[in-house]
Every structure is written in C-alpha cells, then in structure tokens.
Amino acid sequence: MRYVKNRKPLSDTSHEDDPLSGVANLFDLSLVFIVAVLMALFAVFADQDILKPNSEWTITKKNDKGELEIITKKNNEIKVQKVTDKKLSGKGTRLGMAYKLDDGRIVYVEDK
Structure with a gap:
C-alpha cells in the first residue's frame, strides 16, 4: 500500500x-x-559621439563584393560615397598636391 x-x-x-x-x-x-x-x-x-546632433565623424565600410563606401556625418547631414576604380574625365580645378612620405603617410598641401 x-x-x-x-x-x-x-x-x-x-x-x-x-x-x-x-x-x-x-x-x-x-x-x-x-x-x-x-x-x-x-x-x-x-x-565617436555618434549620437550627438552636432558631431562630425567618418566611417569607411567594405562590403562583401569588395566595394568601399565612405560614410560621413557633419551636423545633421549624412553622406554616403561609393569608391570605384573607374577613371573619370571632365573639367576641374587643381586643388593642391599630395605627397607620400617614407613611412607611408600622405600629406596634402593646398594651392593658394
């Protein structure tokens, strides 16, 4: 039981x-x-203060296809630029010269 x-x-x-x-x-x-x-x-x-409204930052991103994108934020404006290896042609003005130093850094000097 x-x-x-x-x-x-x-x-x-x-x-x-x-x-x-x-x-x-x-x-x-x-x-x-x-x-x-x-x-x-x-x-x-x-x-990077990404959430502040008056902040400025730049991010580079590479997707799975190998394409490079540059994302920049200045104040409330965000721009996305795609970097390509295509050659461009057209009219333009010279802005300055870029020099590559021995240690690999690149220095940009504006024309006055």
Missing part, C-alpha cells in the same frame, strides 16, 4: 517533459544575444 501512495499520478508531468521548454530557452538566449550586441555597439560608438 505504501508503494501506491508514494507513486505520482501520470497526469502530473514535470517541466522537463514539456516540449516547448526548449523553445522558451532559445527565445531567452536570443534576447540575451540582442542585448549583448546592442551593448557592444554603444560601447564602440561611445568614443
């Missing part, structure tokens, strides 16, 4: 047998991942 009293009924299933508990754990894991990514982004951009 003691065996019958201590035995749990079959309808009382524990959470370990619940098939949706794994899905809930994946949802929790995805929330933690999203929060971690947001924290990392804010940590990276905190030094």
